[in-house]
Each structure stands twice: as structure tokens, then as C-alpha cells.
């Protein structure tokens with residue numbers, strides 16, 4: 317590895333399963349050091365994590381990076397979206413955070429949509445119809461189910477706000493992550509007072525929304541990073557990955573992680589009344605229409621382990637349809653659903669069942685893709701495949717076969733952390749972070765040409781989905 321040319325920056329990805337940190341040369345994008353440490357998510361009906369554990373995992377990841385972290389000039393944190401972090405007057409968590417994939421707030425979601433005038437009104441006003449992933453429904457759940465915890469809350473934060481706040485001591489957020497709360501009106505960039513009133517959340521509990529390119533502050537003394545280093549605004553993990561790819565409108569991304577996501581940058585503010593496409597803002601000044609599934613790599617890994625197979629032990633053939641909704645599902649909006657398998661025969665092999673799990677997970681994402689792209693869609697544009705699953709051949713081949721599109725797999729791993737690093741470098745060097753990432757060449761990697769789309773498999777899964785509708789909606 318050649319010696320770094322420029323100042324060093326740190327990019328952090330605090331995702332559902334772990335904290336990852338990259339020390340990056342701001343001049344070239346070369347990754348100088350990396351670290352990763354896990355945190356835990358509670359099993360069972362809800363999904364919660366202790367924010368203090370996110371912080372410990374971040375400290376662990378930074379420690380693994382070695383001495384280079386002591387030389388960095390700027391840092392930025394990308395984090396899992398939507399999580400409800402409630403802090404007391406001393407800045408300590410009142411209770412564990414309710415995560416994006418916790419669907420217990422489905423009844424609150426239904427009631428809130430109704431009370432503010434229905435899905436169209438929400439899409440126009442907020443840009444999104446707030447399914448159970450959205451923070452607004454989680455606050456409503458907390459108020460109904462744990463009123464003492466809600467009453468003890470002196471500050472409400474998103475996961476990346478919490479970590480950024482531990483670095484700076486200030487209460488800040490950014491337009492990308494706040495667009496996933498359900499209480500931020502993207503049309504004028506302010507908190508939506510009527511929504512906050514409806515859920516009884518005082519606006520003074522919320523962080524200040526930074527302008528794109530504005531600093532969150534500087535690192536406080538006594539932390540594992542140099543005191544006084546610049547702290548960039550940070551953002552949600554999908555917005556950070558969009559920065560990390562230096563994304564331009566019309567280029568679709570498919571991310572295979574704990575969540576599956578499909579998204580693209582757009583210059584138009586999205587407003588989808590069907591709720592499939594979330595009308596997120598990006599971290600710059602554009603928009604990030606996005607669809608997200610709850611069941612992606614973890615669900616497929618679970619099917620593999622039930623079958624005692626390795627991840628790549630897929631086999632073609634058979635007429636199976638597997639709907640991998642182990643955690644309920646968000647796209648399609650079926651919070652009470654569980655997994656379903658149809659088409660099982662004496663001749664079915666375990667490898668075919670595993671392939672059906674991959675197909676089921678990829679199907680929902682691809683079905684949402686056209687809606688995400690809208691008028692920006694270019695059928696010949698390659699699908700950028702990222703996230704932990706993009707390392708797997710079975711994932712990549714499933715995406716190729718079911719999309720019929722060319723696929724490009726960026727060589728750079730950890731695009732969320734890299735995007736956060738680009739945001740830190742942009743702040744330090746006074747450059748557009750997406751331009752920084754393009755200069756770093758982060759989106760370069762092997763291309764795989766289009767193969768004929770497997771329409772038979774897509775139809776089979778679509779039929780299983782519509783045929784099982786009543787079963788999948790049962791609470």
C-alpha cells in the first residue's frame with residue numbers, strides 16, 4: 317500500500333448488525349485502515365438495540381483501525397435509518413432504541429395514516445406514507461405502550477444523530493436521515509408541526525436539521541478520535557451509500573444487507589401514495605426515492621441454515637415460490653406476514669428451496685424498482701449491486717436472472733462507510749462529497765452483461781403472493 321497523500325478522514329457505518337469504520341486518504345480514497353465490531357438486536361416480536369452498544373461497537377471498530385485514527389482531520393457517521401432513540405435529561409437512553417425493522421407499530425401506522433387524511437395526504441405533505449418502519453409510528457407506539465418512557469424523554473434522536481451527538485455534544489441531524497422520520501416536511505425543509513402535534517411530540521425535543529455541507533461540530537476531548545477534528549453532518553445509511561457511489565440521477569442501486577433496498581437519486585421530490593416508494597431526501601440537495609424490504613440477507617441465510625446448506629449451494633429447477641417474510645414485510649406492506657413456501661414436490665431438492673428463497677427476496681425489490689425510477693428510468697442502465705450480499709455469487713446471479721439488466725458490482729466494499737468518509741472529506745476540502753467519491757472511483761468494478769429475464773419465476777412468485785393474500789394479512 318502506498319503512503320497516504322492527503323489528510324485522513326474516518327467514515328462510519330453504524331448498521332443494524334455492526335459498526336464499521338474506515339480510515340480513508342481524502343486525496344485518493346485509498347482505505348488506510350478498517351475495523352468492524354458487532355452490536356446486538358433483540359430477537360422476538362420487536363427489534364431493539366441499546367444505543368450505548370452502538371457507541372461501544374464504534375469504539376471497538378475505531379480501535380481495530382490502529383494508530384491512524386489518531387491522525388484524522390474529519391469524521392462522519394452514516395447510520396441505520398428510522399430508529400427511535402429516546403434520551404433523558406442527562407443524554408442517556410431512556411430505553412433501548414426501536415429499530416426500523418420492528419413492526420409492532422403497524423396498528424399505530426394505520427391509525428396515523430387515517431388521522432392525517434389518508435395515504436395521498438401523507439405523500440403530498442411528508443413525501444412518504446408512514447409504514448411501521450417510520451419513526452413517527454414508533455413514537456406513537458411508545459406513547460401508547462410505555463407512557464412513562466415517553467414522559468421521561470428529553471430528546472429524540474435517530475441512530476446517526478445519537479452517535480454524532482456523542483462525538484460533538486450537540487443535537488443535530490441532516491435532511492437525508494430526518495426524511496425517514498415522518499415528521500419532516502421535505503417540501504419546505506422544516507419539521508411538520510401538525511404531525512408533531514398529532515403524536516404529542518414537542519418540537520424542542522428534536523435536533524437541529526443541518527444544511528447540506530454544514531458541519532455538526534468538532535470532536536470533544538477524551539474520545540478515541542483527535543479532539544477538534546471536524547464532524548460532518550452524517551446521514552442515513554442509504555443516503556451515505558448514495559454519496560459513496562457518487563450517484564447521478566437515473567442510475568439504480570440495489571443493496572443487499574439486513575434490509576434490501578432499491579433507490580436512485582432524483583431531482584424531483586417523490587410522493588408515492590401507494591407507500592411502496594419512500595420519498596427520502598438525499599444528503600446533498602436532491603431526493604432519494606427508495607423501496608426497502610425487511611427480509612433480505614438474514615432471511616436467506618436462515619433458510620440456508622435450516623436446510624444445513626452453505627450460501628452458495630443453490631440448484632436451479634422446480635416450480636417453487638418462497639415468500640421469505642420471516643420478519644413480517646414492508647415491501648409489500650404485510651407487517652403481520654410470515655414465510656410461505658409453495659410448489660413443494662417429492663422431487664424438490666434442498667438447493668432448489670434455497671434458490672427459491674433468493675428469488676423471493678430479490679423479487680420484491682425488483683418489482684418496486686420501476687416505481688422508484690419513475691420517469692428517470694433507463695432500461696439499459698446497469699444495476700449497481702452493493703451491500704454484504706453483493707459479495708455472493710448466488711445473490712448476483714439471482715439479480716441478473718430476475719432483472720434482465722446488466723449488473724455492476726463496485727469493487728469498493730463498505731459503501732456506506734466510504735460515503736460517510738466522502739462526506740467528511742467534502743467538509744474538510746470544501747468539495748461536493750459526491751464529486752469526491754467520483755474522483756475516488758468508488759463505483760468502478762466488474763460488469764456482468766444482461767441475461768434474458770426469467771419471467772416464469774417472476775410470475776410464479778407474483779401468483780403465490782396474490783393467492784396467499786388473506787393468509788399474509790392475518791394479524
Ligand SMILES: Nc1ncnc2c1ncn2[C@@H]1O[C@H](COP(=O)(O)OP(=O)(O)O)[C@@H](O)[C@H]1O
Pocket residue numbers: 331332333334572573574575613614617627703704705706707708709711
Ligand atoms: N461472501 C458473502 N456472500 C454472500 N453474502 C454475504 C457474504 N458476506 C456477507 N454476506 C451477507 O451480508 C450481510 C451483511 O450485509 P451488510 O450490508 O454488511 O449488512 P448491514 O449493513 O445491514 O449490517 C450478512 O447478513 C450476510 O448474509
Ligand SMILES: O=C(CO)[C@@H](O)[C@H](O)COP(=O)(O)O
Pocket residue numbers: 331332333395396397398416449496552553554573574575576577594608
Ligand atoms: O429502513 C431502511 C431504509 O428505509 C433500512 O435500509 C435501514 O436503513 C437499515 O439498513 P441496513 O442495516 O440494512 O443497512
